[in-house]
Amino acid sequence: MNRATTYRVLPGFGLSLGYTLAYLSLIVLIPLAAVFLKTFSLSFEQFWAAISAPRVVASYKLSFGASLLAAAINTVFGMMLAWALVRYTFPGKRIVDALVDLPFALPTAVAGIALTALYAPNGWLGQILEPLGIKVAFTPLGVLVALIFIGLPFVVRTVQPVLADLETELEEAAASLGAQRWQTFRLVILPILLPALLTGFALAFARAVGEYGSVIFIAGNIPMVSEITPLMIITKLEQYDYTGATAIACVMLLLSFALLLVINGLQAWTQKRGEKGS
Amino acid sequence: MRFCHMILRAGIALGSITAAHDVVADATILNVSYDVSRELYKDINPAFVAEWKTQTGEQLTINQSHGGSSKQALSVVNGLEADVVTMNQAPDIDILASRANLVSADWSKRFPHDATPYTTTSVFLVRKGNPKGIKDWNDLARPGIQVIVPNPKTSGNGRYTYLAAWGYALTKNAGSDAAARDFVSKLFANVPVLDGGGRGATTTFTQRGVGDVLATFENEAILIEREVGADKFDIVYPPLSIEAAAPVAVVDKVVDKRGTRKQAEAYLRFLFSPPGQDIIARHHFRPRDAAVFKKYAGGFPAIKTFTVHEQLGGWAKVQKEHFADDGILDQIMVRR
Numbered sequence: 001m002n003r004a005t006t007y008r009v010l011p012g013f014g015l016s017l018g019y020t021l022a023y024l025s026l027i028v029l030i031p032l033a034a035v036f037l038k039t040f041s042l043s044f045e046q047f048w049a050a051i052s053a054p055r056v057v058a059s060y061k062l063s064f065g066a067s068l069l070a071a072a073i074n075t076v077f078g079m080m081l082a083w084a085l086v087r088y089t090f091p092g093k094r095i096v097d098a099l100v101d102l103p104f105a106l107p108t109a110v111a112g113i114a115l116t117a118l119y120a121p122n123g124w125l126g127q128i129l130e131p132l133g134i135k136v137a138f139t140p141l142g143v144l145v146a147l148i149f150i151g152l153p154f155v156v157r158t159v160q161p162v163l164a165d166l167e168t169e170l171e172e173a174a175a176s177l178g179a180q181r182w183q184t185f186r187l188v189i190l191p192i193l194l195p196a197l198l199t200g201f202a203l204a205f206a207r208a209v210g211e212y213g214s215v216i217f218i219a220g221n222i223p224m225v226s227e228i229t230p231l232m233i234i235t236k237l238e239q240y241d242y243t244g245a246t247a248i249a250c251v252m253l254l255l256s257f258a259l260l261l262v263i264n265g266l267q268a269w270t271q272k273r274g275e276k277g278s
Numbered sequence: 279m280r281f282c283h284m285i286l287r288a289g290i291a292l293g294s295i296t297a298a299h300d301v302v303a304d305a306t307i308l309n310v311s312y313d314v315s316r317e318l319y320k321d322i323n324p325a326f327v328a329e330w331k332t333q334t335g336e337q338l339t340i341n342q343s344h345g346g347s348s349k350q351a352l353s354v355v356n357g358l359e360a361d362v363v364t365m366n367q368a369p370d371i372d373i374l375a376s377r378a379n380l381v382s383a384d385w386s387k388r389f390p391h392d393a394t395p396y397t398t399t400s401v402f403l404v405r406k407g408n409p410k411g412i413k414d415w416n417d418l419a420r421p422g423i424q425v426i427v428p429n430p431k432t433s434g435n436g437r438y439t440y441l442a443a444w445g446y447a448l449t450k451n452a453g454s455d456a457a458a459r460d461f462v463s464k465l466f467a468n469v470p471v472l473d474g475g476g477r478g479a480t481t482t483f484t485q486r487g488v489g490d491v492l493a494t495f496e497n498e499a500i501l502i503e504r505e506v507g508a509d510k511f512d513i514v515y516p517p518l519s520i521e522a523a524a525p526v527a528v529v530d531k532v533v534d535k536r537g538t539r540k541q542a543e544a545y546l547r548f549l550f551s552p553p554g555q556d557i558i559a560r561h562h563f564r565p566r567d568a569a570v571f572k573k574y575a576g577g578f579p580a581i582k583t584f585t586v587h588e589q590l591g592g593w594a595k596v597q598k599e600h601f602a603d604d605g606i607l608d609q610i611m612v613r614r
Contacts (some may be wrong), residue, residue: 043341054612122487138471187519219470221429223611238348238432240355240373241603 005122050247067208070147078155108213138220151204158200198267310360312347366434394523395549398561402514419464427488435476442520496564521583
């Protein structure tokens with residue numbers, strides 16, 4: 001690397017980097033370091049026993065599986081929602097736009113109670129679904145529903161601005177060059193949206209993995225079936241087992257970090273590919 | 279905006295400490311208690327404040343904090359400055375002694391009846407007319423019955439139900455632990471939803487319409503019948519159940535630091551006095567005072583009960599064998 005490439009036009013790099021690191025340390029790294037430090041008071045056998053108990057492993061599967069699935073569903077439907085909000089004008093559009101943010105603002109416990117009331121066997125939706133053999137409340141499916149609810153705004157809000165910047169002329173040009181609708185979507189629109197979609201996916205996923213309040217009401221919390229990992233942590237805490245709780249928290253942190261790293265890598269890759277293409 | 283604000287405030291209020299009085303006071307004490315004692319202390323506190331005022335002339339303010347019993351104990355261990363703790367199971371006070379030395383180890387000797395001013399017991403609440411014919415604990419383990427119980431790991435209420443079932447099975451099977459384990463496994467295989475606390479289980483059974491029977495404290499069952507509707511539910515008393523005694527203690531370290539020992543001790547003594555016992559009985563807890571019990575005997579059907587101490591060898595043993603990690607409860611839950 002020569003001097004010409006490291007020369008920066010904007011001043012204050014040292015200051016802003018210092019500020020960034022100090023702030024990140026204070027807000028993120030130090031609390032997380034405390035989690036790991038606490039875990040080190042366990043011997044490896046104890047650590048392994050805490051994180052590999054069958055109930056805990058079952059909870060990882062549910063937490064990460066349902067979160068990934070919920071994020072994927074939100075990516076598809078969130079994109080459609082963003083599309084409708086950006087490309088069309090219709091009466092009540094502003095209200096719909098505001099509704100998207102509601103899962104952000106609502107205390108998660110309220111969301112959980114509302115969803116449970118709705119999907120319980122005697123609820124509005126529950127009593128329609130129950131005769132069809134579909135049980136939502138108090139099953140893993142209920143967990144999925146809650147995670148979809150809380151993750152939706154993340155996808156819509158990341159995709160929306162990118163879509164708004166996307167000029168309709170681009171699609172018109174594609175059409176005039178003989179592209180079919182599907183080709184226009186797949187070859188012109190999707191590559192531009194992909195980085196934003198991946199970011200939305202990552203955010204929705206991260207939010208879902210850590211979610212506690214809304215899920216706890218609708219899950220039923222049956223061991224080996226519908227217990228999420230955050231519940232395992234809370235259960236351990238309530239039994240005064242701090243180190244066991246932090247051990248599970250460590251696993252969650254590392255798994256989430258690894259997954260987010262992969263998603264961010266994918267995002268960077270698609271962005272680079274997109275730039276090269278255009 | 280205002281609507282959002284309201285929801286937010288409701289959310290905050292859920293877990294927060296509520297001041298009972300706005301009066302400027304000479305002294306304040308904080309009572310950290312379990313989840314469903316809210317209504318009881320709402321009546322106890324003004325009565326004691328009035329009595330304290332006439333006795334000493336001091337205007338006392340009593341603040342309340344409520345939540346899951348074990349969670350509350352944990353908050354006190356972590357530094358919540360409770361002058362007194364009023365819990366529903368002894369382990370939640372023992373932990374204050376063993377973990378943080380906040381309470382002296384002989385706390386149960388400081389007040390009468392092992393420092394438990396009242397008891398309740400585990401009973402069944404069933405749908406009106408008892409369509410599934412539930413009469414005793416063995417009906418709860420029948421195939422096809424759905425039982426609602428809060429999680430025994432996190433809820434004192436669920437813990438007592440679990441121990442009641444265990445004690446019942448011991449009596450029926452000449453003290454065989456293997457038979458008791460088999461019975462309790464069958465019972466918990468019938469649990470479709472595990473709530474974290476007693477009130478959560480109440481909501482699941484009464485509002486969501488899940489389950490054939492709710493196993494809960496007698497006082498909670500009576501409250502549901504009164505508040506939600508006697509036309510919807512019936513209370514069933516099994517012939518044998520567990521005595522759930524609610525322990526209280528002064529938090530020595532805190533009262534010595536804050537200089538509130540006098541008030542805190544008088545407050546807890548008030549619970550054992552006839553006026554205090556009367557309020558307790560009106561909230562459907564079984565009072566210790568024989569005269570008060572007699573006065574309200576109509577509300578407390580005779581039921582044979584055993585204590586954790588006499589039937590199950592005491593809390594320390596139960597805690598270690600049943601509720602510790604990989605204890606019997608964990609094994610039962612994983613192999614359902």
